[in-house]
Amino acid sequence: MFVRKYLIPRLLQYFLVIFLGITIVFFIPRLAPTNPVERTIAEIRSRGTYLDPAHIQAMVDALTEMYGLSGSWLQQYKDFWVRLFHGDFGVSFFQFPTPVIRLIKNALPWTVGLLLTTTILSWVFGNVVGGMAGYAHNKRWSKVLDALMMFVRPIPYYVFALSLLILFGYVFRKFPIGGGATIGRQPSWTLSYILDVLRHAFLPALSMVVLGAASWFQTTKLIVQNVKSEDFVQYAQLGGIKEGKIMFRYVIRNAMLPQITNLALSLGQILSGALITEIVFSYPGLGHLLFSAISTGDYNLIMGIISLSIVAITTLVLIVDLIYPLFDPRIRYK
């Protein structure tokens, strides 16, 4: 029953979303008023290089081939999918002729590390503290925290990260303000290298954890306030169960469940936030790569990053959705 009623429709949705996303990515450059080939040529010309018409034609042909824009749309579309399955996104323009996939592979561990750690930390932290604050919503500390969050929550990733960068990088010079590790150090599994990486990751991670936790804090606090006024809590109190046990075992646990679904829904935004934060701190992950790709007009690289992100995020969402029943004993998909 689980397979037919839940798994198959969910998998179907998963493939449909990927299909839709990748199709949008395929059509955007083709429907836009200027195509990548024209843009690249215009950019080369704007740098003042003289090109004679024969050369331009040769370049147009080469670029058309390179961007996978030759042949009919149907043919291109088919090729696009075939290449996607092979992980072949063509060669990069700004680091010619490195394949896009290799650039992405080098950047990926940094982004995955930053994203996973900060997402988990902020989710757990925001929910537990938010839950406690919601349970004790008449206490002074809860109100102070709540007021603080009212200032942090609306700040977008970029502005918050930049403020941290200025504050810690230039006013209190405690942490490195850019890069993933000290330049020139060989990656290794030694303690000093790991500490170096952690020191570099501190500010980007801090900015993501604070912003993420603020948003989880607020939603959990609201949910807990509502759950707290339900009958079963009063019943438990009358039954003489310890407050701490009621709070964690019954109230917060109940409130965290919808937050798992919300986590799945906001993963795309969190990824966007991570990419933006990386740009601020020139952290060597996908965001930084994206920034270089934008500044140099490297379409293959951008297409690669986008396609990969779509597949990765939808897969993560699927995983979160599928493990949800492990946390909620009421749902067993019988």
Next chain:
Amino acid sequence: MVMPIGSTLKELFRDYRFVCAFIVLLFLVALALLSFFSPYDPTIWYYAPRDLPPSSKHILGTCSRGQDVFWQATFAIRNSLIISAVAGVFSRIIAVAVGLVAGYRGGRTDRFLMFISDGFLVIPLFLIIVMLAMLIRDKMTIFTTGLLLAVFGWAWDARVIRSQVLSLREREFTKTAVLSGTGTMELVFKEYMPYITPLAFSTLINNMSWAIGMEMTLSIVGLTNMDIPTLGTTLKWALNYQAILMRRWYWLSTPVVLSVFLFIALYWLSVSISEYLDPRTRVQRVGGE
């Protein structure tokens, strides 16, 4: 839920957050309006000496491009507000249309539209916006930036509106109206709109805030028209001229501080309004404290 405007405002002004946000916003809008009286043209460079610290002639100093930071900031706020208003209003139109159709028609239409909006929620939209912005980079104006953001900013709010319509459709008065021969259009516009308008308005504020932040991000990665002063491009120019390293705080912090005030004010406004609209939290607020 549907109440006369006078008493609604009275109740809202009892909330200190609403009052603070309202005052800050008034101040920012006044700054934006001041730009119409600016003695300088924001697109011209070097009309003033470069890198002057704040003085009585240039109250926030001048930047490395030889422009007055204060007057440049008034234009920046004005343009950022216009972009967010364009984005907000157009995405509200899409959100209301999708929410109404999906909620009212139900069935296959509903599933299709919600599938699209789910897709929009899951896919990292920032990347898609970046890609589109790259291709129309030369044609980016305030208006097109707003429209671009509008195309991507409706998905969540369409869901909110849809669930409202779903519950309205089940109510008694819908059946009465349908049985007494009210047309769909009339029913939707006359009976449902009073319920949907407040929702559209409270989501509008959040959406405007999102649009301003997104515009800043797009400017930082260099995808908007750098000649139009907005909060994003002002910040980008300051960063381009190494304002952090050169310690030109008056230049760098002007867009940052202004945008922080703007974000917080918009957020407080929306929290206050949505708490007012949601009776559950309202009861808690009145009864609990």
